[in-house]
């Protein structure tokens with residue numbers, strides 16, 4: 001088995017139930033306005049080994065498309081009001 005854990009996560013934590021260091025799984029618990037709360041679970045017995053809060057970018061501005069020039073309909077504005085009573 002090739003270990004492909006990222007360097008930004010704790011790959012192993014001590015599990016009191018397994019009585020040894022076990023590889024952990026990250027589980028998203030809550031999404032907070034300030035970040036995300038993850039929980040570390042033992043990949044062997046699924047015991048909660050710890051939590052951590054990952055603070056993301058403060059403001060994630062959604063990329064919205066620029067309003068381009070709209071093609072105008074070639075309708076003239078003049079109304080035929082030509083009922084000349086005379």
Ligand SMILES: [Zn+2]
Nearest residue numbers: 015018042045
């Ligand atoms: Zn365990």
